[in-house]
Amino acid sequence: MTRSFKDIKGALAAAAARAPLSSDLLKLDHGFAFICGEGTLFEYRAQDTNDIIIELRAASETWHEAFKKQPKPGFQSLGALYRLCADFKLKAPALAFAQALPTLEALLESARQLLHHEKLDWCNTDDLSQLKGQYVKSGSDWIYHETAGQSDQPVICMLHTAGADSRQWHGLMAMPELQKKWRMIAFDMPGHGRSPLPDGHPNWQWQLSEARYVNVVREFILSQVGHPVVLMGCSMGAAVGLALLAQHPTLFSAAILLETPYHSPGRRSPFLDHPQVHGGRLSATWVASLLSPLSPLWRRNQARWIYSQGAPSVYDGDLAFYSDEFKAFNHTAQIDTRKTPLWLLTGDYDYSASPSETQRVANEIPGAVFQAMPGFGHFPMTEDPHRLQQMHLGPILSQLRQQHSP
Secondary structure (H helix, E strand, C coil): CCCCHHHHHHHHHHHHHCCCHHHHHHCCCCEEEEEECCEEEEEECCCCCCCEEEEEEECHHHHHHHCCCCCCCCCCCHHHHHHHCCCCEEECCHHHHHHHHHHHHHHHHHHHHHHCCCCCCCCCCCCCCCCEEEEEEECCEEEEEEEEECCCCCEEEEECCCCCCHHHHHHHHCCHHHHHHCEEEEECCCCCCCCCCCCCCCCCCCCCCHHHHHHHHHHHHHHHCCCCEEEEEECHHHHHHHHHHHHCHHHEEEEEEECCCCCCCCCCCHHHHCCCCCHHHHHHHHHHCCCCCCCCHHHHHHHHHHHHCCCCCHHHHHHHHHHHHCCHHHCHHHCCCCCCCEEEEEECCCCCCCHHHHHHHHHCCCCCEEEEECCCCCCHHHHCHHHHHHHHHHHHHHHHHHHHCC
């Protein structure tokens, strides 16, 4: 349903007056305005200054799409509009925009929720009682990992995304139907989540490389499992998955990789680890722009919450691998799907590793199976694990489970 500009203006004003947005606005020391061809949609002038130094401009059709209940991919966030919509124009000093972006994105989402009467729920419906956590020594690192399922069942090893930790997999790990037929293992990379930094590593100086990442995963599987596993990774975890399949194929019986990039330049920002920017808020906002608006609100909030807790340098240091170093073509020719079946699944709201980019990866790997996932963003296992299992993972895992049966 297309709303009138009068409705949109009213929703933006109501969102700005509602806590916690109202208090967030007071913390900004500069003003901003949402502008379209028909005039100003909304403006905010800080108490200490009357200047509008951030302008967000787009055609009326673009704003109408952005404020729909289910906007098309590319219109779900300011981050998506900035990267994918040619008529969207941003006028702002870089630092000021980085400081204001969490509030601006929250204003857009909150106004959309008010326009369409979205229920503002925060109710964790996952039963986490069957998850078991433990610290183990893997190589020279202490690693925190969690397991769910039966110890005598085939193993799925789950790799989290850049800047996050294994909590991203809780939705899948809590499913009784998966617990009956699989042993699921997810671990926090060193310096992430509950895993301590490697010995001798200084605080706030994290930087990941492909060689380091491959070695951490290899050491963990050899020390904690000792036999081939089904590899399931997302984003950065999918990128290193290609490297692992190429370099250490005997460690894996199959792989299911979510949101696999071909090459994803431009994901780093100097403001993700900047003394004048709240790193937790910006990191959460940086990834929230990749979420699907069709996913349950509480799960979108959980995805953001995990990112807001990352230590300084961790997310940006992971992006040194994911955004700068990683290139799929370095690995695709070495992957043999006759020995290690491979599925590549990508959501259409993802512009960091878009469906076309993942399709490009699949085209270079004979036998790889690509599936586009309408209605999913960059974190499908966190955003909507039940729909992911029902629509995409379930058939794949059933096929693999038959192969593992005695």
